[in-house]
Amino acid sequence: MDKFFQFIQPFTHLGQASKEALVNIAQRWELPKGHLLVQAGTVCHYLYFIEAGLTRTFYDKDGKEVTDWLSAENSIACSIVSFITRKPDIRSIELLEPSILWALPYQPLENLYRQYHEIERLGRLMVSDGLVQLQQRFDDLHFATASQRYQKLLQSHPTFLQRVPLGMIASYLGVTQETLSRIRAQV
Amino acid sequence: MDKFFQFIQPFTHLGQASKEALVNIAQRWELPKGHLLVQAGTVCHYLYFIEAGLTRTFYDKDGKEVTDWLSAENSIACSIVSFITRKPDIRSIELLEPSILWALPYQPLENLYRQYHEIERLGRLMVSDGLVQLQQRFDDLHFATASQRYQKLLQSHPTFLQRVPLGMIASYLGVTQETLSRIRAQV
């Protein structure tokens, strides 16, 4: 879990006891490309830290798959609304690459929140960070043109272009595959 | 602060000490319509609970004001990204009605997070709720047509139509005022 503890370091400091408690509930999963972490219509029971690999959160819209989020190594993947509300959600999560994950199960994590103030704090700061990220994505969708959004993604996640099919990137950016293809042709 | 404590009740239970600590840092503000709570380009230093009134979060886009969020009585208003990141943000918040607010200043609140596990927990759960709300708004913008979004808003906040000018509602829904006017004419 070294990578995970590195990942959370900017959020808050954890004492030895908290760290050990987290290690005790975390499960290391090594899964092949294509594996479905979360199935649409079910409750998401785990928060996933991606040590290596790539995940894609998506949902069905009128028979077409829309990519909602992409997470690469050293980041979190989760069907957040479902995980928080404990209700089924339309989102599925699949692996776009063979991946190594650390899965934190909901209830044990909740227990740690109660038990360790430090971990509750970590939770608050991680959710806050998620909120900021989502707001910025939201702003982009409001503010920027599809072309600008594409440029931004190129800057922030240059590897995605090689790792994720264009159609998935297109729906992530909120346009059709054809439109994104034309945007690229112009640049 | 009764209304505030009622508001947070669904999130978590607070003991007497935590409640008193919150009361001690909260400031009761009574402000007229048009007052600017947060100025674009500055850091948001307070989390506002609205006891009575109505606020509007907005930003400038190419010389036009875009409404980002609307908050009525018994809810929270805050320039969230700025409040969390401690950086200036493009968003302003103004009062659309004379309002009674409880303002929770950032640093004292942070201190209470450290001091009271209960309050840290409350913070985590409130941010989580904010994340869910934002995600649902995001989904709407992806999923629903402008017309459906308008219908939803009518259902969830029927009073907004009387209280908020159409142009602000239009940009909140992500369309121009003219388009929203036409949508209404069709129904």
Place this chain on the structure above:
DNA sequence: CTGATTTTTTGATAAATGTCAAAGGAAATG
């Protein structure tokens, strides 16, 4: 009450993007 201001509606036109269809490339598999 009345003129001024703000808000909402309506019309004509332009721009952006989606849809449908098909062809061209790239990558994977036996």
Place this chain on the structure above:
DNA sequence: CATTTCCTTTGACATTTATCAAAAAATCAG
């Protein structure tokens, strides 16, 4: 290496929504 499958591009056209402009309606202040 040949063939199938998946991914990407291109074209023609339809649809949606924005933009610009102006009229109509509602609201506010003296």
